[in-house]
Amino acid sequence: xxxxxxSLTFLVLFLPFLAAxxxxxxxxxxxxxxxxxxxxxxxxxxxxxxxxxxxVADGAAVQGGYSWIPAFDANFSWYxxxxxxxxxxxxxxxxxxxxxxxxxxxxxxxxxxxxFSFILMFMGAMQGLVVSDSFLMLFVFWELTSxxxxxxxxxxxxxxxxxxxxxxxxxxTGGGGLALLAGLVLIWxxxxxxxxxxxxxxxxxxxxxxxxxxxxLLVLGGAFTKSAQFPFHFWLPNAMEAPTPVSAYLHSAxxxxxxxxxxxxxxxxxxxxxxxxxxxxxxxxTTLIVGTLLAVRKTDLKQMLAYTTVASLGLLVMLTGxxxxxxxxxxxxxxVAHSMFKGALFxxxxxxxxxxxxxxxxxxxxxxxxxxxxxxxxxxxxxxMGGITPFFGFLAKEEIYAALGFAGTWNSIFTxxxxxxxxxxxxxxxxxxxxxxxxEKVETPKHAHEGPVLLWLGPAVLSLTALVAALASSLSHHxxxxxxxxxxxxxxxxxxxGVVPHLGLPFTLSxxxxxVGVGAYLFLARGRAAMARFLEAIGWGPDRGxxxxxxxxxxxxxxxxxxVQCGRMEVYMTVTFIALAAAIFAPMAIxxxxxxxxxxxxxxxYEWAVFAIAVIGLGAVVYAQDRLTAIVSLGIQxxxxxxxxxxxxxxxxxxxxxxxxxxxxxxxxxxxxRLRLTPSDHRxxxxxxxxxSVAGACGLGLTLLLLRVIQVPFDSTLxxxxxxxxxxxxxxxxxxxxxxxxxxxLDTLGxxxxxxxxxxxxxxxxxxxxxxxxxxxxxxxxxxxxxVEG
Amino acid sequence: xxxxxxxxxxxxxxxxxxxxxIFVLLRGHNEPGGGFIGGLIAASAIAIYxxxxxxxxxxxxxxxxxxxxSGFGLLLAALSGVLSVFFxxxxxxxxxxxxxxxxxELDLSTVMFFDIGVYFVVVGAITSxxxxxxxxxxx
Numbered sequence: 003x004x005x006x007x008x009s010l011t012f013l014v015l016f017l018p019f020l021a022a023x024x025x026x027x028x029x030x031x032x033x034x035x036x037x038x039x040x041x042x043x044x045x046x047x048x049x050x051x052x053x054x055x056x057x058v059a060d061g062a063a064v065q066g067g068y069s070w071i072p073a074f075d076a077n078f079s080w081y082x083x084x085x086x087x088x089x090x091x092x093x094x095x096x097x098x099x100x101x102x103x104x105x106x107x108x109x110x111x112x113x114x115x116x117x118f119s120f121i122l123m124f125m126g127a128m129q130g131l132v133v134s135d136s137f138l139m140l141f142v143f144w145e146l147t148s149x150x151x152x153x154x155x156x157x158x159x160x161x162x163x164x165x166x167x168x169x170x171x172x173x174x175t176g177g178g179g180l181a182l183l184a185g186l187v188l189i190w191x192x193x194x195x196x197x198x199x200x201x202x203x204x205x206x207x208x209x210x211x212x213x214x215x216x217x218x219l220l221v222l223g224g225a226f227t228k229s230a231q232f233p234f235h236f237w238l239p240n241a242m243e244a245p246t247p248v249s250a251y252l253h254s255a256x257x258x259x260x261x262x263x264x265x266x267x268x269x270x271x272x273x274x275x276x277x278x279x280x281x282x283x284x285x286x287x288t289t290l291i292v293g294t295l296l297a298v299r300k301t302d303l304k305q306m307l308a309y310t311t312v313a314s315l316g317l318l319v320m321l322t323g324x325x326x327x328x329x330x331x332x333x334x335x336x337x338v339a340h341s342m343f344k345g346a347l348f349x350x351x352x353x354x355x356x357x358x359x360x361x362x363x364x365x366x367x368x369x370x371x372x373x374x375x376x377x378x379x380x381x382x383x384x385x386x387m388g389g390i391t392p393f394f395g396f397l398a399k400e401e402i403y404a405a406l407g408f409a410g411t412w413n414s415i416f417t418x419x420x421x422x423x424x425x426x427x428x429x430x431x432x433x434x435x436x437x438x439x440x441x442e443k444v445e446t447p448k449h450a451h452e453g454p455v456l457l458w459l460g461p462a463v464l465s466l467t468a469l470v471a472a473l474a475s476s477l478s479h480h481x482x483x484x485x486x487x488x489x490x491x492x493x494x495x496x497x498x499x500g501v502v503p504h505l506g507l508p509f510t511l512s513x514x515x516x517x518v519g520v521g522a523y524l525f526l527a528r529g530r531a532a533m534a535r536f537l538e539a540i541g542w543g544p545d546r547g548x549x550x551x552x553x554x555x556x557x558x559x560x561x562x563x564x565x566v567q568c569g570r571m572e573v574y575m576t577v578t579f580i581a582l583a584a585a586i587f588a589p590m591a592i593x594x595x596x597x598x599x600x601x602x603x604x605x606x607x608y609e610w611a612v613f614a615i616a617v618i619g620l621g622a623v624v625y626a627q628d629r630l631t632a633i634v635s636l637g638i639q640x641x642x643x644x645x646x647x648x649x650x651x652x653x654x655x656x657x658x659x660x661x662x663x664x665x666x667x668x669x670x671x672x673x674x675x676r677l678r679l680t681p682s683d684h685r686x687x688x689x690x691x692x693x694x695s696v697a698g699a700c701g702l703g704l705t706l707l708l709l710r711v712i713q714v715p716f717d718s719t720l721x722x723x724x725x726x727x728x729x730x731x732x733x734x735x736x737x738x739x740x741x742x743x744x745x746x747x748l749d750t751l752g753x754x755x756x757x758x759x760x761x762x763x764x765x766x767x768x769x770x771x772x773x774x775x776x777x778x779x780x781x782x783x784x785x786x787x788x789x790v791e792g
Numbered sequence: 793x794x795x796x797x798x799x800x801x802x803x804x805x806x807x808x809x810x811x812x813x814i815f816v817l818l819r820g821h822n823e824p825g826g827g828f829i830g831g832l833i834a835a836s837a838i839a840i841y842x843x844x845x846x847x848x849x850x851x852x853x854x855x856x857x858x859x860x861x862s863g864f865g866l867l868l869a870a871l872s873g874v875l876s877v878f879f880x881x882x883x884x885x886x887x888x889x890x891x892x893x894x895x896x897e898l899d900l901s902t903v904m905f906f907d908i909g910v911y912f913v914v915v916g917a918i919t920s921x922x923x924x925x926x927x928x929x930x931x
Contacts, residue, residue, distance in 0.1 A: 653824040661832030665918060668839050672925040732886055732903070735822040742826060743907045747884040750906075751869055754913040758862045761917030765859065768924045 007053075008066040011080060014047050015133070018126030022119045029115030037105020037456060040118055044097035044125060051082075051090045055481045058087050061494065065199060067135060075196045081135035084485025088334075089132035089263055091482075092341050096255045097125045099460035103349055104247040106456030107356060117157060121251065124150035128256050132263055135197045137186045144182060144224070147257050148175040154252060155244040167240040170548060174227050174237045182224025182264075188217040201271055202492070208271050215277055221268060222281065229261025229315045232289040236545040239296075239308040246352025249304055250460075254311045254344040262318045262337065270492025273325045282323025287419045289316025294426035298526065299533035303351035303361040303434055307344065310387075310427050314340050317423060320416065321402065322490070328405035331497050334487045336398035339386060339468065343395055346383040346464035347434055350376055353457050354438050359447030363433065368443030372450045375458045377439045382465035384435035386472075388428040388519060389512060392501035394468040397475060399424060399515070401499055403508035421515050428519025433526055475500045579696050586703035590710065597709035609649060616642035629674050637667040654738040802844030809837030817911050818904075827907035831914025838919045847926050850919075858923060862916025869909025872902040 021043040028036040054064050064087075067079025082090070104121060108114045127146035134140040149172070156168030192211045195201040201208075208214060225231075230238035241253050252258070265282065272278060293313030300306045314336070321333035353376050355361040358369065370377045382393070389399030402424075406417045452458065471478040483497040503509050522529065537543070590596055605613075619639030626632035640663035647656035685693070724737050724745065734740035742750050813833035820826030842850040854861070873884035881887075886903040 654826070654829070657824060657829050658832065661829060661836060664836050665832060665839065665922075668836070668843075669918075669922055669925065672922060733821070733888060733899070733901070734903075736820060736824060736826070738824075739820045739826040739907070742828070743821075743903045743910070744886045747873065747886075747903075747906060750910060751873065751884070754866055754869060754910050757917050758859075758866050758913050761862060761920055762859065764921050765924055768921070 010050060011066055011133075012068070014050050015080070015126070015130055017043055017047060018122045018129060022122035022126065025118035025122055026115030029118055034105045034109040034114060034456070036115075036118065037102050040122065041098050041101040041105075043122065044094045044101060047129070048091060048094035048098060051087060051094060054082055054087055058082065058084055058485050059481050061485070061488070063199070063489075065135065076138050077136050077197065078139060079135040079197060080133040081197070081199045082133055083489040084482075084487070085263070085266055085489035086132050088338065088482050088486045089259070090129060092338070093125060093128050093132065093256050096251060096341060096345050096464070099345075099349075099463055100247050100251040102456050103250070103352075103460040104245075106454050107247055107352055108245060109454075109456075113157075117154075117245070117247075120150060120153045120157065121247065124154060124252060124257070128260070131260055135199055137190060137196055137198070140198070141179070141183055141186060144228075144260065145176065145179050147260060148172060148179055148228075151175070151241075151252050151257055154248040155241045157245055157248070158243065161243070164243040167237070167243040171237045171241050173552070174234055174548075178224040178227025178234070181220045181227075185217050185220030185224060188213055188220060192217065198267065204271060209275055214272070214275070218272055218275075218277055218281075221264065221272070225261035225264045226285065226319075227261070228264075229258050229319065230289075230312050231261070231285050231316060231319060232292050232312075233544045235289060235293065235312045236543065236548060238312055239305055240545065242302075242304045242308050246304065246348060246355065249308070250345050250348035250352065253308065254348050255341040258311065258315060259318075259337065259341070262315060262322065262333075265319060265322050266333070266490045269322060269325060269330070269490050273322075273492075279323055279325060283320045283416060286316045286318070286320025286323055287416055289313065290320060290423040291419060292316075294423050294430070295533060297430050298426060298522075298529045299537065301363045301530070303354065303363060303438070304348070306363070306430050306434055307347055307351060310430050311344055313423055313427060314344065317402075317420070320419075321405065324405060324416075325491075326405060327487075327491055327495050328401060330491045331483070331487045331495060331499075332398060332401035332405045334483055334490060335394070335401050335497070335499070338471075338482065338486075339394040339398045342464045342468045342471075343383040343386040343393075343431075346379060346461040346468075347387065347431070349457075349461040349464075350380040350383070351434065353453050353461065354450075356457065357448065357453050358438075358450040363437050366438035366444060366446065367441040368439070369450055370439040371443075373439070373452050375452060375462060377435075379458065379461035379465045380435035380439070382469060383461065384431040386465070386468040387431035389424065389515065391503055392469065392472050394472040394478075396501065396512075397472055397499045399512055400503070400508045401497075403511040404499075407507045407511060417511065421511060421518060424515045425518025426522050428516065429522035429526060432519070432523055472501050576692070576696060579700050583696065583699040583703050586707050587699070590706065595710055597706055597713055600709055600713075609646070612642050612645045612649065615639075616646075630671065633667055633670045633674060636670075637663050640666070654736070799844050802841055806837040806841040809840070810834050813837065813911075817907065820907060821904070827910030828914055831911040832918070834911070834915045835918035835922070838915070839922050842923060842926055847923050850923060854919070858916045858920035860916070862913050862920065865909045865912025865914075865916060867909070868912065869906050872905035872909065875902050 021040055025036070025040055028039055032039065057064060064082040065079065067077050070076050070078045080086075100121065101118070104114075104117060108117055111117070124147060127143050127150055130143035131140060131147060134143055152168045152172040155171050156164050158164045159168075189201065189208060190196060192213050193201055193204045193207050195204055208217065211217075227234045238253055238258060242249055244253070290313045293309050293311075293316055297306050297309030297313065300309060318333050318337055318340075321329045321336065351361055353373070354366065354369065357373060358366065360366060386393035386395035389395045402420055403417070406413055406420055479497040479499075484495060487495040487497055503512075616639050619635050619637075619642060622635035623632050623639065626635055640659065644656045644659035644663060647653075647659055724741060728734055728737045728740045732740045732744040734744070810833075813830040816825035816833060817827055817830030818825075820830065838850060838854070841853070856864075876883060876885040876887060879885075879887060884906075886901055888899065888901045891898055891900065
């Protein structure tokens, strides 16, 4: 049984990717109705995860997985406790509705299949992220969500705004991902844990470590960029360039919560410290206020919702930072409530846009008769967002105030922050849900009427779920809220809050919030104008800062490239050979390993003769009047060396040397015949002296190195090994060949791959049709490439 | 360079050299030689043929693009390593078989095919560079 369930979970993790692969074909077959079929995948996942609910509600954590690279302790393993399970259910549940919604929203879009494919891939990545146990998996899936989000934001790639937003999101969240990686490595280094479950069992090890603050900052770098915390919030509203299903799914219900997930996940092992309880509430609170204020300025429905999403994420981070049981309960309830009402409101915004042709709040009105179902769904969701009983949002808000409403300056500040933030969110929620529907009928670009079932199903189901979940609060707390809160708090927590308001401080604060909200709603237009003036006065924001940062990055890298890659072959060669000389001389100088003076060799006369030929060849190279002579003289020197190898009993080496010399002469000659072979050497004396000294240094260095090497006692272990085993193991008597093709076969495979790639590169270099003025330069490059290859 | 004597002799010389290169390649396991040297000899042969009779005739004689020959060599070398998977031994482990054909004992091994792969990579890469350079010279 356990085995079957394990295989099924494994399958479930891969199912979205499989579905992504077949989605384009299904869409070609069934057009937009493929959504019904594809939605079965997340629905199946949802049902599968529901099966774990009773066990997790009893406080168990479901673990499973497969060993992947045992040597590195890297496993493909998952860990399902209350936190992961709730996330998994949100992702698959809302995912089902989103797939259906996309079917209607992108009906007859030429790339609908591609869209389904992307969104299912994202679903798989997100699913993997929240159930991962091993750090490695967590990181891979984390980055995968960034990449799929990039694809989805840039889905409408013909528009520049989309491309910019996609790139911006990728840079910000990808950069954060790198910080997260560093943080995870640090955590692994400190605790020795490679899996979350091990980490959670490690108690106080991490908090007591001197690396705690570094690890915390790095992990928060990942979490804050992903969850769009101030000052990294700017990518999220820009990401609204994506089609609305994406905004509803990635940028409100799931992906942006990955950062919150991470923070909640680490709360038991990293939370509770001064740093944690300062950084998180301050950044979260700032984000909450900035987000809501910026939302006031916007008139675009999606933009308004996007900024309230930023604010909500700030609220979640702030609550998690407080870390008390009540605060954790509040964060958990708010997270679930937010996923439902914000997902629904985004879908409503898309629906209005789809049916009326506009999503500007100043151009909409009186749609209630034309779109009654949408109106009801919007109203229910706004009520949940505003925290009105009997909706799930109410439970969350009561719990927020119960957590914050204590005496003390610190708490009072954040209580005020929460009241202002919640009040403004209340106003904006109702602005989105009311203004387009009430009042006089306004002429819209398209004649508005109720959308098809695919479109209104999502918002309707989500808003009703928020109602039912709140009414049956004891049930939803038992299965969802309490296990999740326990997982976040690290100890058993029971959520009790119900829909019936209890008189007391939290309820009073709720009433204050609603009053603030109603006031803000009434003065929304005036507040918008004031905010616009205020922002104009500042004139700079992180969004523009991002552009400036990117521009200076391009400028700096351009400058560095111009310095490093100047495009002059002479400079490259000089630098390379100076580096070679330095690499030879430096170790000898540092370690004092100079060779001792060698004794004068006693050689037979024919060896002296060959040696003399080599020296003559070398002299001829230096004094040659034209290039052809120099090349051939170089060949003479090479042949002489090959002959020496032969005399010293290395036939293989000498053989190869002969062939290489022959071919280099041929190829160099071929390359040279394209150049003018006139003898003129234009180098000024200074340059010539420099070249000569570099060449001399390299030659001298190599000579000294070789002298030193042969003065070291010869270690014959390897030679003896090959001598002994070449025939026994590898059935070959030619040791050199046996080493090349058998003992060191992998090296050879790499080398011949290099030979081939170098051949391809040279071929491409030769084939370049250089513009006239650059021809000389190209030829020089070719020539040197040949030299290097030869 | 393109004298009548050279042009007449070059095809024979080149074919002899290619034959010799194959000999060197195959005997490499026990005597001096092997794929790399063999490949260099064959490449020299082709270079001589090219200098004497022109690039077009070399390309005709080779039939395949030299870079394709090189790629084939790399594939052959890699595949001869992969074969070990089916015997449950690590990548590139040498495998031997000694079938008897017409009363002669024949030593076949993956190592030999690996060496043949090296031979083709070297021949193909060097020839393609040489031919491209010669072509430009005329063009």
